[in-house]
Amino acid sequence: MQVLDQSFKLYRKAFWPSLPLSLFISIGIYAPFLFFKHQNASELWVQLFSLNVSVLYMWLIWLLTFVGSCALIVKINSVYLESELSLPACVKAAFFDVVPLISVALIYAIIVICGTVILIVPGIILSVSLMFALIIRLVDHRDIFDSISISHQLVWGNWWYTAFVISIPFLMNTVLFFAVFISVVGILTNFTSTWDQAYFFSFFLNTLLQVIFL
Numbered sequence: 001m002q003v004l005d006q007s008f009k010l011y012r013k014a015f016w017p018s019l020p021l022s023l024f025i026s027i028g029i030y031a032p033f034l035f036f037k038h039q040n041a042s043e044l045w046v047q048l049f050s051l052n053v054s055v056l057y058m059w060l061i062w063l064l065t066f067v068g069s070c071a072l073i074v075k076i077n078s079v080y081l082e083s084e085l086s087l088p089a090c091v092k093a094a095f096f097d098v099v100p101l102i103s104v105a106l107i108y109a110i111i112v113i114c115g116t117v118i119l120i121v122p123g124i125i126l127s128v129s130l131m132f133a134l135i136i137r138l139v140d141h142r143d144i145f146d147s148i149s150i151s152h153q154l155v156w157g158n159w160w161y162t163a164f165v166i167s168i169p170f171l172m173n174t175v176l177f178f179a180v181f182i183s184v185v186g187i188l189t190n191f192t193s194t195w196d197q198a199y200f201f202s203f204f205l206n207t208l209l210q211v212i213f214l
Contacts, residue, residue, distance in 0.1 A: 003165055004165065004168065010076070010079070010080055013079055014075070014076045014079040014080070017075060017079055017084070018072055018075050018076060018079070018214075019211070020087060021068055021071055021072040021075060021087065021090070021214075022072065022210075022211045022214040023207075023211050024065070024068045025065055025068045025069050025072060025210075025214055026207045026208070026210040026211045026214060027207055028061050028062065028064060028065030028068060029062075029065055029210065030203055030206065030207055030210075031061060032057070032058035032059075032061050032062060033203075034203070066098075066101075066102070066105070067091065067094050067095055067098055068091070068094075070094035070097070070098070070101050070134070070138055071087070071090040071091040071093070071094040071095075072090075072214065073094075073134070073135055073138050073139070074090040074093050074094055074138055074139075075087065075090040077138070077139050078090065093138075094138070097137070097138070097141075100137060100144055101134060101137060101138070103144050104133050104134050104137050104144050104147055104148065105134060107133075107144065107145075107148060108130050108131070108133055108134070108148065111126055111130060111148075112126050112127045112130070115127075125159065128155060128159060128162055128163050128166070129151065129152045129155040129156055129159060129162075130148055130151050130152055130155075131151065131155075131166070132151040132154065132155065133147040133148040133150075133151040134147070136150050136151055169213060172213070173209075173210075173213045176209060177206060177209060180205055180206060180209055181206065
């Protein structure tokens with residue numbers, strides 16, 4: 001519980017300095033979906049890889065969101081180290097390191113997907129043991145494969161404990177998301193004439209919720 005206690009202390013200290021980045025990331029994650037009209041996942045998948053202006057805007061927003069997420073890690077780390085880097089300095093650090101960071105993220109995704117395809121359990125194990133590779137790259141400036149290897153070495157001997165710690169905010173986020181989504185949809189269907197309006201309000205509230213968790 002010491003880890004969680006220290007985490008919440010850091011959370012309280014870093015919340016307001018990190019708020020602009022958290023808000024930007026929350027909007028950037030969900031805003032691209034407003035460009036699309038889809039009824040199911042397969043239709044969305046086809047639209048994501050079609051060539052049109054909306055898709056280009058979507059991928060550009062997600063790229064900027066990724067940079068913002070990396071800048072958020074740099075900002076939180078600066079608060080922890082009491083160096084208090086400015087937001088522009090954090091964004092600059094993430095932006096100029098974006099290619100190696102994307103490489104780390106892609107390798108992580110490929111390894112986890114391959115582990116999941118082979119058997120579900122290896123995918124789960126690898127998703128936890130390698131999840132700190134991006135942070136190690138940002139904080140320690142290690143090489144791409146060194147970051148992945150070091151993350152595995154750090155977590156492997158404490159896999160169950162690590163999984164338990166990271167599952168707490170994940171479960172809190174999931175429970176509150178579904179609670180907000182179900183409540184909003186249930187309420188708004190009685191007050192709005194179209195699903196688009198209910199979807200917009202649900203998007204707005206979920207964005208605020210993600211600001212809290214990011």
